[in-house]
Every structure is written in C-alpha cells, then in structure tokens.
Amino acid sequence: MSEPVWLVWAREIQAIAQTGLTYVQDPFDKERYEMLRNLAAQMMAEGSNVDVQKIENLFSQQSGYATPKLEVRVGVFDAQNRLLMVREVLDSNRWTVPGGWTDVNLTASECAAKEVWEETGYTVQITKLAMALDRARQGHMPPEPFSITKLFFLGEITGGEATTSIETSEVGFFAQENIPQDISTGRITPHEIARLFAHHANPELPTDFD
Structure with missing residues (x-):
C-alpha cells in the first residue's frame, strides 16, 4: 500500500x-x-x-540533520511456538508485539530487550535481526509525519513472568492461526507478523530489508 x-x-x-x-x-x-x-x-x-x-x-521541535526515526519490535516465542503480544494502551488496547523508539546510549538490540521487559515482564536474549523495514512502504496505518525505520528482532525468554505496564493492558501468547484481529496496524502489520513466524521457524533466513 x-x-x-x-x-x-x-x-x-x-x-x-x-x-x-x-x-x-x-x-x-x-x-x-x-x-x-x-x-x-x-x-x-x-x-x-x-x-x-x-x-x-x-x-x-525537530532539529539537526533530518534522518529517519528508529523503532524496534521483538518477536518472542514460547515453547509451543506461540508469539508474545501485548495490548497497546495508547492504541485503544489493540494488539502488537513489544517495542518502541530506540533510546540514546543503548544499542538497538539493548533497546529491544528493554522494551520487552518493560511491556511484558519477560527478560529476553536477542538472537537475530529479522527485518529492517521502511515503515512507509509496509502499509502501516495511520501514516506518520516523519520517516521511520523499523527493526524487528527475534528474542528468547530467559526469565520473568507476564506483567502488564502503564503502556500495556494485557500480555499473551498466540499461535499463528489465532492471532487477534484487532492488531495495532500503526505498529505491526499481518505480513510482518507472518514474517516473524517464518524467521522463528527458519532462523537461517536472511534478514528482510526495505
């Protein structure tokens, strides 16, 4: 789109x-x-x-040389190959995978792990960069005023337990055939969810880009 x-x-x-x-x-x-x-x-x-x-x-409020903003999202799967998702408070409690803007003084993978912990209560080990995508080319709605590059990682759970936060109202795991219909399309699309499942099933796949 x-x-x-x-x-x-x-x-x-x-x-x-x-x-x-x-x-x-x-x-x-x-x-x-x-x-x-x-x-x-x-x-x-x-x-x-x-x-x-x-x-x-x-x-x-914007200053400096104009560059795309950087967002991270993380595909985390349990032992039953179900995807970890959260209800996003700021988007009428629609479902997405954990993620957000990157922070200064942290690497992209550190930001990804931090977002998972803050939004779900789980600690994770980031294992792979699955996708590096221009948001404007993926069909996300609504559109954004600025250019955004989205980095999708895979992560493995190392500890913690399901916990909501000020950003999330529910945490759950979903099989691919049971992904909720009310997803936060400003944050993730059905195609991107499908690609996370594909990368989880075949970790040797090369990183998707553009």
Missing part, C-alpha cells in the same frame, strides 16, 4: 527545511526555510485534518 503523494512531498519538504535550518547562516535563507517548514505543515494539515498549529509545533 503506497502512501498519498501529498504526505511524501510534505515529509520531504519538512526534512529539507529542518536540515536547512540546522546549517543556515544567512537570516533571509533562515526565513525561507521557516516558510518551507510551515508549507509542509499546511500540506499535512490539509491532507490529514489535523490542526495546522499542532503540526507546526511538532515540526518546530
């Missing part, structure tokens, strides 16, 4: 403006980059029905 062209353009314009504002010296060029940033906000507001001021505030 491709994203609407207005979103692709607006995201690109915002990235150009953000990077330009990072390095600009001339005050007139600074003003032009700010105009570009506002134009990107107006395009997103028009296409998404989100208040333009909210988007402008979001964009104004």
Whole structure:
C-alpha cells in the first residue's frame, strides 16, 4: 500500500527545511526555510485534518540533520511456538508485539530487550535481526509525519513472568492461526507478523530489508 503523494512531498519538504535550518547562516535563507517548514505543515494539515498549529509545533521541535526515526519490535516465542503480544494502551488496547523508539546510549538490540521487559515482564536474549523495514512502504496505518525505520528482532525468554505496564493492558501468547484481529496496524502489520513466524521457524533466513 503506497502512501498519498501529498504526505511524501510534505515529509520531504519538512526534512529539507529542518536540515536547512540546522546549517543556515544567512537570516533571509533562515526565513525561507521557516516558510518551507510551515508549507509542509499546511500540506499535512490539509491532507490529514489535523490542526495546522499542532503540526507546526511538532515540526518546530525537530532539529539537526533530518534522518529517519528508529523503532524496534521483538518477536518472542514460547515453547509451543506461540508469539508474545501485548495490548497497546495508547492504541485503544489493540494488539502488537513489544517495542518502541530506540533510546540514546543503548544499542538497538539493548533497546529491544528493554522494551520487552518493560511491556511484558519477560527478560529476553536477542538472537537475530529479522527485518529492517521502511515503515512507509509496509502499509502501516495511520501514516506518520516523519520517516521511520523499523527493526524487528527475534528474542528468547530467559526469565520473568507476564506483567502488564502503564503502556500495556494485557500480555499473551498466540499461535499463528489465532492471532487477534484487532492488531495495532500503526505498529505491526499481518505480513510482518507472518514474517516473524517464518524467521522463528527458519532462523537461517536472511534478514528482510526495505
């Protein structure tokens, strides 16, 4: 599923403006980059029905060279080959696999293990990078204003017990044929779930990418 062209353009314009504002010296060029940033906000507001001021505030908080944001997700399986999933409080308690944004001073795999612990109560050993995907190309809904790279790892349980958190309202294991219908498609898609099962069944598979 491709994203609407207005979103692709607006995201690109915002990235150009953000990077330009990072390095600009001339005050007139600074003003032009700010105009570009506002134009990107107006395009997103028009296409998404989100208040333009909210988007402008979001964009104004971004600084530095514009790069994709990095998200981690983890496929954890039990002895019955069932996938560990959680209900995401922030998405109307829809189901997803544990994960979130990466943190500074931690590697991607350390962030992945940390997310599993915080959201499920289980400690895990990360064993494989299964997928490295551009979110915009995977059919996630709703779309995001920024570029996001999603890293999907596999992990093996080493301890702990099922425990909910402020982010999750339920923790459970599901066989592939019993995956819940109400999944959090902003975080994971049915295809990505299927690929996690495939990588678990055949750990020698190469990493999926793009």
